[in-house]
Each structure stands twice: as C-alpha cells, then as structure tokens.
Amino acid sequence: MEANTTNNISSKDSHEESSRSSIVGPLNFAKDTSSLEPPTSLVNERTVPCMFCSNVYDFHSRDNGVDQYLAHLYLVHRLIVGDVKEIACLPSYCYYWRDKFSSEPVDKYCSSMLLNQLPDGTSSSNEKYFLLSDIEPLDYELRQRLKREKLDLVLTRHQFERTDRNYRRDCLYCRDFRSETRPEFISHLYAKHFLLLGKSEHLVFVDELIEIVQDKLNQLICLYCEKVFKDRPTLKEHMRKKGHKRINPDNHYYDRFFLVNYRLKQKPEYVPIAKRKEESSVFNSDDDSDSDWSDWNGEEQTTTCLFCTHSEANIDTLKQHMVDKHSFDFTQTVHGMSFYQRVKVVNFIRRQMHIRKCITCEQQFTDYKSLCEHMDTEEHYRLSKESNGWDQPEYFFPTYEDDQFLCHLEEIDNEEPTTSEEDGSIVISEDLNARINIDAESLSLENFSLQ
Numbered sequence: 132m133e134a135n136t137t138n139n140i141s142s143k144d145s146h147e148e149s150s151r152s153s154i155v156g157p158l159n160f161a162k163d164t165s166s167l168e169p170p171t172s173l174v175n176e177r178t179v180p181c182m183f184c185s186n187v188y189d190f191h192s193r194d195n196g197v198d199q200y201l202a203h204l205y206l207v208h209r210l211i212v213g214d215v216k217e218i219a220c221l222p223s224y225c226y227y228w229r230d231k232f233s234s235e236p237v238d239k240y241c242s243s244m245l246l247n248q249l250p251d252g253t254s255s256s257n258e259k260y261f262l263l264s265d266i267e268p269l270d271y272e273l274r275q276r277l278k279r280e281k282l283d284l285v286l287t288r289h290q291f292e293r294t295d296r297n298y299r300r301d302c303l304y305c306r307d308f309r310s311e312t313r314p315e316f317i318s319h320l321y322a323k324h325f326l327l328l329g330k331s332e333h334l335v336f337v338d339e340l341i342e343i344v345q346d347k348l349n350q351l352i353c354l355y356c357e358k359v360f361k362d363r364p365t366l367k368e369h370m371r372k373k374g375h376k377r378i379n380p381d382n383h384y385y386d387r388f389f390l391v392n393y394r395l396k397q398k399p400e401y402v403p404i405a406k407r408k409e410e411s412s413v414f415n416s417d418d419d420s421d422s423d424w425s426d427w428n429g430e431e432q433t434t435t436c437l438f439c440t441h442s443e444a445n446i447d448t449l450k451q452h453m454v455d456k457h458s459f460d461f462t463q464t465v466h467g468m469s470f471y472q473r474v475k476v477v478n479f480i481r482r483q484m485h486i487r488k489c490i491t492c493e494q495q496f497t498d499y500k501s502l503c504e505h506m507d508t509e510e511h512y513r514l515s516k517e518s519n520g521w522d523q524p525e526y527f528f529p530t531y532e533d534d535q536f537l538c539h540l541e542e543i544d545n546e547e548p549t550t551s552e553e554d555g556s557i558v559i560s561e562d563l564n565a566r567i568n569i570d571a572e573s574l575s576l577e578n579f580s581l582q
C-alpha cells in the first residue's frame with residue numbers, strides 16, 4: 132500500500148507561515164473532493180499502513196484497528212507514540228511519519244530508551260525502544276498543524292450546517308414536522324418536545340448526532356442516564372419526569388459534537404471574568420467608572436465597550452459611545468461581513484486590547500494608557516485594510532467569558548431576507564455544560580474505538 136500523497140489539503144498553505152512548509156505529507160481530512168458538501172466525519176482514511184513495513188490496518192474496524200496498529204508498532208518495531216490520543220488525525224500522522232522513515236533512520240526523530248524487557252514482557256537487559264513524541268520539533272509542528280487543519284474543517288462544516296437548506300428530516304417524535312435546516316430541526320425538538328441537544332450554534336456534525344439520538348431512543352435508552360427501558364411509553368415518561376430530555380454531559384462520546392471542544396489549546400488565552408475585573412482597575416481614565424463593573428454580575432445584561440470599560444444595556448447606545456469616544460463605527464466596520472467574520476472581529480479586538488497591541492498596526496505597548504494614546508494620535512481605532520490578522524480561526528472563540536457583545540452580531544443588513552431564525556440573538560459564548568473535557572481524547576473519531 133502506497134502512502135497517498137496526492138490528497139493533502141494545501142489550499143491554506145498560502146497564509147501559513149513558511150516555518151510550516153517543512154511539513155509536507157498527506158492530510159486526509161477532506162479526501163472526498165468530488166462532493167461539495169463539507170465532510171461529515173473527520174477522518175475518511177480507513178486503511179493505514181505501518182510506518183515501517185507492509186502491514187496495513189483498518190482504523191475503522193470494530194476490533195480496534197488502531198490498537199492493533201499501535202501494538203504492532205511496539206511489538207515489532209519497538210516504537211511508542213507519545214500522547215497518541217491527542218493527535219488530531221492519527222491516519223495523517225502515521226502517513227507523514229511513514230514517509231519520513233522511508234528515507235531516514237528512526238533515531239533521527241525519536242528519543243531512544245533502554246528497558247529491561249523484550250516487547251513480549253520477558254526480561255532481558257538493556258533493550259532499546261523508541262519514543263516518537265512532540266519533543267521532536269517536526270513532530271510538534273505536525274501535531275499543531277493537524278489540529279489547525281481539523282479546526283478549519285470543523286468550522287467549515289459548522290458554517291455549512293447552519294445555512295444548508297436541504298436537511299429534510301422527519302421529527303423524532305411527531306409525524307407532521309419536516310425540517311429544512313439543522314438549526315430548525317434542533318429548535319423544533321426543543322420547542323415542541325423539550326428535547327435539549329444544545330444550541331445549534333454550538334453544535335457540529337449534527338446529522339450524526341441526530342442519528343445517535345434516534346438510535347438510542349429506538350433502543351429504548353435514556354439519553355441522559357443511559358438506562359434501558361422496557362417500552363417506548365415508559366422511556367418517554369421517565370425522560371419527561373426526571374428531566375432527562377437532554378444528552379449526558381459526562382459522556383465524552385458526545386464531545387465531538389460541541390464546537391468548543393475543538394478549541395486550540397494555546398492562544399488566544401481565555402480570560403475568566405474574575406481576572407478581567409482585576410484588569411478593570413487599570414482602566415481608570417473613563418469618567419463613569421462607577422457604572423462599569425458593579426453591575427456586571429447583576430440581573431441586567433450589559434455589554435462592554437471594545438476599547439474601554441464603559442458598558443451599556445443597549446447595544447446601539449454602546450455603538451454610539453464607540454463612535455463618539457473612539458471614532459470607531461462598528462456597524463460600518465462589519466458591513467457586508469458574515470456572522471462568523473463579525474465574531475472574529477470582536478474577539479480579535481478584545482484580544483488585542485487585552486494584550487495591549489494596537490488593532491491596526493499590531494504595535495505592542497506595555498500599558499493600556501500608552502496603547503490608547505497611540506491609537507488616538509495615529510487614528511488606529513480601525514481594522515487594518517492590508518492585514519487580515521483578525522480573520523484567523525482562533526478568533527472564533529471568545530476572548531472573554533460571557534462576552535455580551537457576541538450576542539448582537541446578527542446580520543441586519545437587508546440584502547437578503549434572513550432565514551427563519553426567530554429565536555433572536557445568537558449566543559456564541561458557550562455554556563458550562565458544553566465545555567466538556569476540552570483536552571480529552573475527543574479529537575479523533577477513531578479514538579472512540581479505544582474506549
């Protein structure tokens with residue numbers, strides 16, 4: 132079996148820094164390029180050859196093809212892959228190293244260790260083994276890139292699922308409902324049947340999720356506590372009475388359906404509210420500082436200015452504040468942008484202000500005051516035309532917990548009649564329930580067979 136080198140996703144290479152160009156090799160996320168629909172599953176590659184010999188493993192097989200693969204690496208080639216569950220796309224990873232090892236020796240990229248046993252467990256002194264891990268820069272780079280590619284794919288899929296109008300599916304419960312879009316289907320389940328799967332803005336791979344839910348219900352299994360019931364009416368009664376009409380947040384099997392679990396681990400860092408409050412002490416220049424943080428936790432949901440601590444209950448008043456005080460016209464800035472681009476713009480500005488970097492020229496300052504002086508004098512309260520620094524997938528995730536600004540980003544331009552989203556504001560900041568074990572082994576489908 133030949134390593135397939137023709138299907139790597141290279142479309143993003145143009146904006147990848149050159150430091151990553153040393154990584155060549157197959158990334159197999161979107162193998163089926165004939166279909167216009169973004170892939171519904173993360174890894175289409177089934178068969179993966181050993182990094183060293185001609186053995187081939189079926190990663191989708193029921194009898195743990197991945198385990199067999201890893202066992203083979205250990206038993207026959209004495210190689211251990213470090214933190215294997217954290218690799219975003221194991222088949223791509225394996226293909227990459229197979230390619231490398233075809234021309235270069237193992238020692239070059241692996242640390243070696245001496246153990247006093249043979250792979251089968253019999254004792255024997257000073258037996259040499261290899262560890263392939265992200266201590267090796269190339270391995271680190273590869274893992275990071277796989278994660279980014281995966282996030283990209285997931286976001287593409289998410290965007291598709293939000294807008295695709297061909298999701299025709301009958302309701303799980305009633306007869307006369309047939310959806311057009313996935314958000315519509317999800318909100319019908321909640322509005323009519325009180326079945327809470329999560330907000331559709333937070334969900335991805337919805338088709339598969341619905342299949343799983345359907346399957347559980349058919350098998351008379353409660354979604355939440357996973358007990359089995361004798362018939363459908365008893366199950367329905369149980370789920371209704373116990374408030375079990377939602378998926379079990381402790382079951383990591385569902386992690387991959389929540390967007391938040393694809394967050395890249397590193398930057399931008401996530402700033403908890405408590406920390407942000409501390410920071411507010413440095414924002415002393417504003418006149419009406421007494422109205423700022425005192426009511427942050429109050430009943431009223433206020434939105435905070437992108438540039439200072441000023442907050443308002445009404446978003447339009449706040450936008451006017453930004454025009455008056457900072458010469459920044461948000462509405463005009465994001466005109467013509469998609470919902471996702473708006474989210475990125477907000478998170479980008481928040482991030483830059485947090486780390487004291489100018490949003491236009493990216494110049495770094497040591498304190499908030501000198502940053503503001505610079506932005507005032509240079510008229511840098513605007514997005515740079517030349518750089519699209521804000522348009523990176525990491526800015527899809529909120530910089531601040533519970534950022535109310537993100538609830539006011541609907542596309543209000545009347546260019547086209549908006550779709551049937553009657554539910555008003557779109558909230559991106561995720562609820563705690565959805566933040567299920569971010570670092571878990573959730574990141575690749577094939578890993579589920581290991582559990």
Ligand SMILES: [Zn+2]
Nearest residue numbers: 181183184186
């Ligand atoms: Zn082998």
Ligand SMILES: [Zn+2]
Nearest residue numbers: 302304305308
């Ligand atoms: Zn229904």
Ligand SMILES: [Zn+2]
Nearest residue numbers: 353355356375
């Ligand atoms: Zn239950």
Ligand SMILES: [Zn+2]
Nearest residue numbers: 436438439441
């Ligand atoms: Zn302000």
Ligand SMILES: [Zn+2]
Nearest residue numbers: 489491492511
């Ligand atoms: Zn600047």
